[in-house]
Amino acid sequence: MKKGGILALIFISVVINYMDRTNISVAAAAISADLNISKVEMGLIFSAFAWTYSIMQIPGGMLVDAVRIRFLYPFILVAWSLVTLVQGLVSSVAALIGCRMAIGFFEAPSYPANNKIVTQWFAEQERAGAIAIYTSGQFIGLAFLMPVLAVIQDWFGWRGLFIVSGLIGIVWAVIWYIFYQEKSNEQPNNPQANSENANQSSSPNTTPVSWQNLKLAFSSKKLWGIYIGQFCLGGTLIFFLTWFPTYLAEYRGFSDLQTGFLASVPFLAAFCGVLLSGFVSDLLVRKGFSNEFARKTPIILGLFLSSSVIFANYTDSTLWVTFFLSLTFFGNGLASINWVFVSLIAPKHMVGLVGGCFNFIGGLSAVIVPVLIGFLVQDGDFRPALALIAILAFTGLFSYLFLVGKVETIEMPVAENELEAKA
Structure with missing residues (x-):
């Protein structure tokens, strides 16, 4: 399968x-009115x-390292889509x-899986573009x-x-299973293959679970830097995914359809970003700049621009509110x-695990920020x-x-390297 298809x-x-994370935000005002739910x-x-x-990010990352993506991804797609559909049948806060807890449980491995797919199929100088897409x-x-x-x-x-959203996901799970091809060293001459995996075994998509790896994932200051950054990015994202339509509808006084269309503008801006x-x-x-400059600069600039949300507090103009948001x-x-x-x-054999830890910390923002x-x-x-x-x-x-x-790349401790060599 070609990279574009992947x-x-x-x-x-x-x-x-x-869609299945955020449809609740679109429905929030109607649900609150129908079921008499407080803020x-x-x-x-x-x-x-x-x-x-959040809780399942680390186990989910381990699962991504241990189970072939072609089987794992359709399974979790069907599972969270079924629960999404069930949301349309319930009538209580509990x-x-x-x-919502069940959807979070089944979606947990998805982003570590996405990152592992890109790591396997794309060379280092192509990954930021692939991740951006x-x-x-x-x-x-x-x-x-x-x-x-x-x-x-x-x-x-x-x-x-909710019912329509769930049905869409179930259909897509079938399409995924039919068209996705697992990348392995059985394709050594595949021009789409990432040469970084050339020394792996014939089943490079699986790595045994190791608690030593988990310890390493939480003992690096470098990794904690990206974990905290992910938490802060997640705080902004979760506002837009949850409370933003309510902010437009109740605080700014827009109708449901106005809210739906105005809410799309910041998402288009984020897409461009x-x-x-x-x-x-x-x-x-590719031009030879260091990773410190090429990779960090967009993130630092982006976080600085994200702080401009505060200026929306000082205007009543719909135009300026939309601009700052x-x-x-x-x-x-x-x-x-x-x-x-x-x-x-991350060490190459720990991409799924570190991705799980990374998204676990980031996911905590979605636990804390909406309630706060x-x-x-x-x-x-x-x-x-x-x-x-x-x-x-x-x-x-x-x-x-x-x-x-x-x-x-973080180097593994000598003792761990020796253990891996013996294995």
Whole structure:
């Protein structure tokens, strides 16, 4: 299978992944009115996805290292899509929380799997662009899906929205299984193959689980730098995925359809940001610039721009509110190639595990931020929530400046290397 086909499969999977994460935000106002749910309760529902998503990141990363992607990916797609469909049949806060937890559980291995696929199929100087393309699915997909989801809800109600979303994912799982081809050393002359895997065994997609590897994944300052950065990036992203439509509808006073269309603008900006970042970063690497400059610069600039969200607190103009929120999400898009650091820094046999740890810490933002915002906006004032997003952006910026250091693969301890050699 060609690289373009691989990226297309991942891209559409990411679109569906984020559709099933965010349809709850489109439906939130209708659900709240129908089931009499408070803002604090809705914050808990928003957060519930991340409780299991975060907890399962490390086991999910280990699973990605241990199970062939062609079988794992369709299974988790079907599983989370079925639960998405079930959301349209429930009628209580507890049931909604349970469904969101189940979706988080089954989606947990998806991003470590995406990163491992790119690491296997793409050379180092191509990865930022590849990651930018599939990551853009969460932005461009939602930019167009927000209005579509709003229309589906307008036609079929919030229950129909979940049912339609679930059916789409089930169909896509079948398509994935039919078309995805596992990359292995059985294809040594395949021009699409990544030569970095040339010394692996005939089943390079599996690595035994090792608790020593887990210890290494949490003992590196360099890795903690990207983990904290991912948490801060996730804080901005989760605001747009959860509370943003409510902010537009209730705080800014827009109708449901206005909210659906206006909400798409920042996602388009983020899409532009992530593609610009990925391709410029790869171009700089090919031109001979260091990884410190080529990879870090878009992320640091993006986090700085994300702090501009605070300016939306000081204007009542729809145009300027849209501009500042779009600039914020554009910055988040610029910084979203940070997954490339997992490929560049993690030991090659630990890409799935480190990706799981990376997304575990990032996922904690989706546990904490929606609930915290729910408390901050109880009185209907969203200004403290936007201030929180700005603080997170600066924290992530400082993490990349002072913790990540030189961008290079972490060397395993000698004893661990000897153990691997004996194995």
